[in-house]
Amino acid sequence: MISKEHITNRFINYVTIDTESDPNSDTTPSTKKQWNLANKLAEELKTIGMQEVSIDENAYVMATLPSNVELDVPTIGFIAHFDTSPDFTGANVNPQIHKNYLGGDILLNKEEQIVLSPDYFEDLRLYIGQTLITTDGTTLLGADDKAGICEIVSAMEYLIKNPEIKHGRIRVGFTPDEEIGRGAHKFDVKKFGADWAYTMDGSQIGELEYENFNAAGAVVNVKGKIVHPGYAKGKMINSMYIATEFINSLPRMETPEHTEGYQGFFHLCAVKGKVEETTLEYIIRDHDRKHFEARKEVMQKLTDELNNQYGSEVIVTEIKDQYYNMREKIEPVLHIVDIAEQAMKEIGITPLIKAIRGGTDGSQLSYMGLPCPNIFAGGHNFHGRYEYVPVESMIKATEVICKIAELTAQKPVN
Structure with a gap:
């Protein structure tokens, strides 16, 4: 041939x-x-x-x-x-x-x-x-x-x-x-x-x-407050610590390095942070449509819980579907x-x-x-x-x- x-x-x-x-x-x-x-x-x-x-x-x-x-x-x-x-x-x-x-x-x-x-x-x-x-x-x-x-x-x-x-x-x-x-x-x-x-x-x-996967992208924006560190008690809100809470609250074993076959995941792609503001970029993947929708709900629920914990809207999560x-x-x-x-x-x-x-x-x-x-x-x-x-x-x-x-x-x- x-x-x-x-x-x-x-x-x-x-x-x-x-x-x-x-x-x-x-x-x-x-x-x-x-x-x-x-x-x-x-x-x-x-x-x-x-x-x-x-x-x-x-x-x-x-x-x-x-x-x-x-x-x-x-x-x-x-x-x-x-x-x-x-x-x-x-x-x-x-x-x-x-x-x-x-x-x-x-x-x-x-x-x-x-x-x-x-x-x-x-x-x-x-x-x-x-x-x-x-x-x-x-x-x-x-x-x-x-x-x-x-x-x-x-x-x-x-x-x-x-x-x-x-x-x-x-x-x-x-x-x-x-x-x-x-x-x-x-x-x-x-x-x-x-x-x-x-x-x-x-x-x-x-x-x-x-x-193939159902796919979405998520951008998590965390707001903090910067004041002089020498006088920060009760005033400073370090967005990077809150972002860390968000990261650690997602299922650690449901990431690309721990999944295979039909298993879906949350994948943290990028982190950009300062005290005043931290941005996390995720992709969400799952073959099963119901599980896919549930993963998006998990991220939104976690956002709501952390906002309630800190008494204000410190986190805004935007999720956009990419393909199905x-x-x-x-x-x-x-x-x-x-x-x-x-x-x-x-x-x-x-x-x-x-x-x-x-x-x-x-x-x-x-x-x-x-x-x-x-x-x-x-x-x-x-x-x-x-x-x-x-x-x-x-x-x-x-x-x-x-x-x-x-x-x-x-x-x-x-």
Whole structure:
């Protein structure tokens, strides 16, 4: 199918373009440098023979592979994002290729003695004998989600070159700013025109996901009073101590470092404080909608209790929902998950159907009217210096896309 050299070169070509997004920006895309890859992708889609290629004023890229069957079959889509996380630098990415991985430590950076080790990252042992692409230890890699883009473009190119593979109309979409939660905000679902789609944004080979967290963000603002510390008795109110009470009153074991699977959490992301004022930033996550609502109630109840304790409104908590579990929107059309599962099995992949401990553009798109499960793109250890992707996983993901297209063409529209 796709050669290792071809898909490796395409992937490296993408990840060496800096596309880090910025949560503090109010533009779309949030950084001008995202345009560099967006424009490149639009031109590349034209070059490989895609039709109806467009790039809008917000850098959303879309294109069409026309149907080559006479039957009226569903239009499907494949979506990935081209921005990288602001959690770790994506500038000057220097990919390292490790052929025939033997299962031991990989020295990423000799000068700084940065090592990617299976003793800590056990999943490495799944890929013994394969070709791994890593960072040089000083940046993230960008497999999240440039691996997904690479696979979608490669699959479209393969289908164009092999017209004997029958498929319906296929739409592809590449988005900015997914890493800061805005990837779907300006996605034109009507223009995209698909019956359903798949985001190629998962991790380990075989992952197939149609459940994700319900999510909210909370900002807790604590007011204090500053007076001269030498004359502060009975007068000073130190907002940092009250903020500490708030932090310690939430369930300590219901945090990211103590939870897994379907367990939700409260996550304290940032603290900024002085005597006069302290601000806490939280994210709230839970797969179960009732538990999610209960977590928000816990924070509000704690706010009320501390305000009653101090006899005034020293704490104001603002909670805003961010996205919801897409399972609610996928279950009525569960056949779209079945197709992806069958596609994996037919090319020798064991599907790993599980819930995402995070969010995805697919969640927001599902609530916008475009049901959108998530499929593996192959990368591991996203958002940091230990990120890597097996080339063989990218090839398999490309094959999955082609097989989904083929299977969908066998299911006429009712």
